[in-house]
Amino acid sequence: MSPIHLTGPLLVDRAADRRDTVDLDAIDAIVVRDGSVLALDGQLVFVAPADQPAASLRVYLGREAGRDIAALVPVDPAFGTNDDGIDGERMVGLRDLIGSLALRGAEGARDRELAATAVAITTWHANHPRCAVCGDLTEPRKGGWVRWCERDKKEHYPRTDPAVIVAITDQEDRLLLAHASYWSPRRFSHLAGYVEPGESFEQAAHREVFEEAQLVLRDLAYVGSQPWPFPASIMVGFTASVDDAAFVLDQDEISEAMFVSREEIVALVADGTVILAPHGSIARRLLEGWYGGPLADAPHGEGFNG
Structure with missing residues (x-):
């Protein structure tokens, strides 16, 4: 599998030295509530101070292009869902927004960074x-x-809770796709799991894969990482291969799995048998890194919300 680029330097200066001094009531804000952010046409909305709703929480996100930006949690739980005077702007779940922004390429990278940060930090306050x-x-x-x-x-x-995710190939360069028992039908992705106390990322990858499928990994290689605030994770991505592709599923967390060729995955997605991880996710990037380029979803296919 060729190396893939997942993340780079921060696009927004977090300006930690300004956190004690910036007037959070006087700067532009992203509105965020319960894992959703205010958006319009698949892009973040930056609300000027005079137009901001009453807030239960404000968090300083940093500076971008000379502008200070905050995250704002509105007092009104219905804000952004009804006709509240905002022209076409609505609260959008972060998963859906990440997918929309990913399709915008580099133009959406800043908004992905801000949205993920805003959801992660406000969720921590709430919890x-x-x-x-x-x-x-x-x-x-x-x-x-x-x-x-x-x-x-x-x-x-x-x-932040670290988790590992592993794109696994067999000796024929087929990719393992797995279905978690708690997902809706037809949703498939890579094996993944949380890092336990006392483990390295690599040890967690070996343990999780063996626990879930009794596969023994070799050539484990770090690929990249991605903040994944659902609710507070960072996903650490790896590739690996197996000599023996005979898996035994735990039937607790993982209920179905299959090794697929590139031709097979195209056919499975096209006929709706398989629903892939969303665009913009590390799972999708690992899959497309193996595939060798973008992989289209089925027309009018369902989203992956796991």
Whole structure:
């Protein structure tokens, strides 16, 4: 499998030195709520201060092209879903938006970065409002990048859960596609799983693949990584091969799998037997790296929302 480019340098300066000083009420903002962001025609919407809704949380995202940008969580839970005075702009799930932005190529890279950051950091605030030591409510500090416990005088920082994903080929250069038991029918991707305490990424890849399919990997190679805030992951991508392609599925996490050739995957997608991971995901990039280029979805096919 040829190397593929997944991510590069940050396109937005996170400007950590400005987090304590920027007036978050006076800068443009991305509106984000429950994993969705305000968008129009598949692009992020940047709302000027005078037009911003009342906010329950603001987080400083950084500077881009000389402009400070925040993430804003609206107080109104219905904002962006009804006729609230915004012309055509609606809250869009991050998965769907990532797919739309990926199809825009380099033009969508900045928006993907901002949207992923906004969803990840605001989700962390929503899920961790209390001190893990004493249970008291904490408050945002440092532009929203820290939560402060007044009782313990302790700072709490955002968490990111590392996970590995492995594109596996056999001796005929066929790719393994697997179906997780908790996915909707026909959705297939690579084997993946979370890194456990005390493991390296490589050890996690070997363990997860053996647990789920009893396959022994060789030539494990790092490819790239991608933030995946569903709710708080970073996906670390690898390629690997197996000498013995006879898998035994655990039937708990993985209920179906198959090795496919390039010709077979085209046919399986075209007739709707297989639904692929979305454009813009590391899973899709690993698959297309093996395939050798873009792989079209079936016309009017369903999305992959796992």
